[in-house]
Amino acid sequence: MKLYRPLPLIPTGGVHVLELIAKSPLASLLPISCGSVSLSEDVVGCISLIASKKGQEAQLSGVLKAAHGMALPATNRVTGRAGARCVWFGQQYLLMGPEPDPSLNSVARLTDVSDGYAVVLAQGSEIEHVLARLVPVDVSRAVYKRGQTARTLIQHINGSLSRVSETAFQIIVFRSMALTLIHDIERAMQSVAARDRL
Amino acid sequence: MRLLCPNCGERDLREFYYQSTAEALIRPDLDAEDAVWDDYLHNRDNPAGKTEDLWYHEAGCNAWIVISRNTVSHDVLDAQLAARKRLSNEGKK
Numbered sequence A: 001m002k003l004y005r006p007l008p009l010i011p012t013g014g015v016h017v018l019e020l021i022a023k024s025p026l027a028s029l030l031p032i033s034c035g036s037v038s039l040s041e042d043v044v045g046c047i048s049l050i051a052s053k054k055g056q057e058a059q060l061s062g063v064l065k066a067a068h069g070m071a072l073p074a075t076n077r078v079t080g081r082a083g084a085r086c087v088w089f090g091q092q093y094l095l096m097g098p099e100p101d102p103s104l105n106s107v108a109r110l111t112d113v114s115d116g117y118a119v120v121l122a123q124g125s126e127i128e129h130v131l132a133r134l135v136p137v138d139v140s141r142a143v144y145k146r147g148q149t150a151r152t153l154i155q156h157i158n159g160s161l162s163r164v165s166e167t168a169f170q171i172i173v174f175r176s177m178a179l180t181l182i183h184d185i186e187r188a189m190q191s192v193a194a195r196d197r198l
Numbered sequence B: 001m002r003l004l005c006p007n008c009g010e011r012d013l014r015e016f017y018y019q020s021t022a023e024a025l026i027r028p029d030l031d032a033e034d035a036v037w038d039d040y041l042h043n044r045d046n047p048a049g050k051t052e053d054l055w056y057h058e059a060g061c062n063a064w065i066v067i068s069r070n071t072v073s074h075d076v077l078d079a080q081l082a083a084r085k086r087l088s089n090e091g092k093k
Helices: A057-068 A102-106 A127-132 A175-196 B034-042 B082-092
Strands: A009-012 A015-018 A032-034 A037-041 A046-052 A078-081 A084-089 A092-097 A108-112 A117-123 A149-154 A157-165 A168-174 B002-005 B009-012 B017-021 B050-056 B064-070 B076-081
Touching: A032 A175, A037 A175, A046 A057, A057 A084, A057 A102, A084 A149, A084 A157, A102 A108, A117 A127, A117 A175, A127 A168, A127 A175, A149 A175, A157 A175, A168 A175, B002 B064, B002 B076, B064 B082, B076 B082
Parallel strands: none
Antiparallel strands: A009 A015, A032 A037, A037 A117, A046 A092, A046 A108, A078 A084, A084 A092, A117 A168, A149 A157, A157 A168, B002 B009, B017 B050, B050 B064, B064 B076
16 A cells, blocks of 8 residues: 655645645656766756846847856857856857846846746767767767857757766756756667667 | 758758748838738748748747748758847848
């Protein structure tokens, strides 16, 4: 017989309501590893979508630098570091980590999308071989360097792919695609690991 | 086929969505005659050679792009953001 934990209840004004427990998008799926490659969830905290006001990218970059210590990234680039990163995200930008400083409102429009995206850190010496099976851009170290990002397809999912170190990539997809993403990457990891055993 | 995106560079065709000829950006005036609107909406050239089309970089930077390419040789000749192209079209009506 299966034993259940008592449900966490919060007393509010005479009635008890269920206490909902927040879960990160990949909490039940990661970490996993296979061969040399491992996937873990990057729980980055706050994620804000930044849309610059028309023609004010230079001012936005200055305000971002003063408030969070990183300039606005150029097209296909990432600025900052783990914990406080700004990622070029198509025609907009993602600020990942810190709560956005109110000063940004003067030059940009901000949207809190913290719960909208799943963020994966994929790392290992053969990570390029795994991604080569999924992504239609050349991710080899010679042409896809640290600090570079692309909005592209990961198998069939629209996503953002950034190289954050020599052997690690950050992958961002919509939260609703989390299970499919992990399924696809895990299969590619297994295929690459199987070749190593031949 | 690989197409050119002004933001992302050369990318695989599967990242793009085809919309129509780039003539769609040259919209007639609201009070233009019916014949002009009919031509704008329904009559399309079918050139053998250079053609300009509207594409959406759906699985990439989400930009609308005007790509000119050669339908005979399949060369991709040029790509620019539709927003910018539309501004330069303003005088062509």
